[in-house]
Amino acid sequence: MVSPFSYLDDWEMNATVFQDTLFIEESHEKKLDSRQNQYTAPAHPGAMSQDLMSYWGYKFETVALLDKPWSDATREDIESREKMVVSNYAQYCSIVRTGFGKVKIVIGGEVDAVQDFKPVDKSQQVNWVELKTTALIQNEKDQVKFERKLLKFWAQSFLLGVPKIVVGYRNHQGLLERVEELDTQAIPEKVRLQGRGLWDGQACINFASSFLEWLKGVVVEEGVWKIRKREKSSVIEVYKAVETGHGDILSAKFVKWRLQGLPQLQQGTQPPQPLQPSQPMEQPQDGPT
Numbered sequence: 001m002v003s004p005f006s007y008l009d010d011w012e013m014n015a016t017v018f019q020d021t022l023f024i025e026e027s028h029e030k031k032l033d034s035r036q037n038q039y040t041a042p043a044h045p046g047a048m049s050q051d052l053m054s055y056w057g058y059k060f061e062t063v064a065l066l067d068k069p070w071s072d073a074t075r076e077d078i079e080s081r082e083k084m085v086v087s088n089y090a091q092y093c094s095i096v097r098t099g100f101g102k103v104k105i106v107i108g109g110e111v112d113a114v115q116d117f118k119p120v121d122k123s124q125q126v127n128w129v130e131l132k133t134t135a136l137i138q139n140e141k142d143q144v145k146f147e148r149k150l151l152k153f154w155a156q157s158f159l160l161g162v163p164k165i166v167v168g169y170r171n172h173q174g175l176l177e178r179v180e181e182l183d184t185q186a187i188p189e190k191v192r193l194q195g196r197g198l199w200d201g202q203a204c205i206n207f208a209s210s211f212l213e214w215l216k217g218v219v220v221e222e223g224v225w226k227i228r229k230r231e232k233s234s235v236i237e238v239y240k241a242v243e244t245g246h247g248d249i250l251s252a253k254f255v256k257w258r259l260q261g262l263p264q265l266q267q268g269t270q271p272p273q274p275l276q277p278s279q280p281m282e283q284p285q286d287g288p289t
Contacts, residue, residue, distance in 0.1 A: 001208040002155045003229060003236060005148075005199035010034065010231035016246040017219050019258060023249050024227070048174065056174045057133045058086045064131055064166065065113050094128055094160040101209035103216065109160045128162040136169045136177055144198065147191060151199045154187040158201075211236070224249065 003009070012030035016023050039050050063081045066073050067090065095108040115127040132153055137143050153165050165182040182190075188201025215238065219225050224242035229235070246255070 001159070001204050002151050002199070003211075004203055004207050005151055007234065008231055009229060012226060012228040014241075014247060014249055015215070015219050015225040015227055016223065016249045017221065018246060018250060018255065022216055022219055023246075025249050027226075027228075030228075048172070052174070055086060056170060057131075058088050060133050060168045060170075060176065061088075061112060061131050062086050064168070069117050092128070094126070094162065096159070096161045098159070098161075100205065100212050103209065103212040105212070107159055109156070111160060111162055115164065125163070126161075127164070128157075128160070130157050130162045130165045131168070132165060133168045133170055136171055144196060147195045147198050150187055150191060150195075151204075153182070154184060154201065155204065157184040222246070 011034075012027040014025050014027050041050070062084050066077060066081075068077070092111040092114065093108055094111045095106065097104070097106050099105060111128045112131045113129045115129050118126055130153070132149075134146055134149055135142060137146050153167075156162075157165055163184055165184055165187075167180045167182060168176050169178050169180070170176050191197075191199065191201075215227070218238055222244055223240050224245070224247040226237070226239055226241045228237050230237075
């Protein structure tokens with residue numbers, strides 16, 4: 001979605017088609033390789049390590065969130081957060097049914113928290129909140145870096161239906177200086193009016209719509225396909241990597257369920273129902289609020 005304005009990005013995804021549905025997942029191998037390269041790359045003189053900066057982000061989440069609604073939290077729960085051991089385990093998963101142009105999609109992803117409480121009525125909007133940290137903006141270079149970050153912030157939350165992003169601004173020593181709440185839907189307009197014009201939200205949406213429609217016409221047969229973009233390249237490559245099967249994208253259990261369920265649907269009976277895409281998954285144990 002952000003590829004038209006992310007020249008430096010390097011990513012890879014896997015895709016397969018089954019029963020006229022295109023399934024796409026992030027390449028876990030590529031993600032691990034990229035993370036390893038990021039953490040082992042030498043830091044710039046005077047810069048903090050990537051490990052330490054990642055810790056700062058998780059620490060911000062720890063002190064900003066509670067594992068229960070505010071009304072159920074004790075004074076000790078609230079005031080002891082600064083001393084809690086940092087963990088990146090607890091999280092929500094938002095599953096959304098949406099679409100780009102003619103292409104209808106179901107997408108799932110991690111979300112940091114929910115504001116106030118999660119509604120019992122599944123049809124109601126969930127007040128998801130995404131937490132981000134970034135360096136204080138002190139000069140023109142910082143402003144450009146932040147505007148490029150906003151592209152990623154917006155795209156992630158826009159796709160998952162997250163209405164609010166809370167940004168913590170830190171100094172170079174990792175100390176939190178201030179906090180800002182951003183309305184996800186308003187970010188593109190804010191960038192257009194107040195930023196440097198480094199990206200355009202509508203162009204991102206139009207690109208995603210056209211690309212997905214084109215991709216559905218390319219990935220039309222069984223096998224595992226690679227979708228990738230290399231750093232400093234404006235080209236997105238799509239090619240078949242494995243001739244048959246679905247790789248690790250689809251589990252054998254899922255394929256069996258779909259194969260058994262389709263005849264039942266044709267006969268007018270209902271197979272076991274999966275989680276409805278428009279409904280959020282249940283909160284994991286110790287999930288944040």
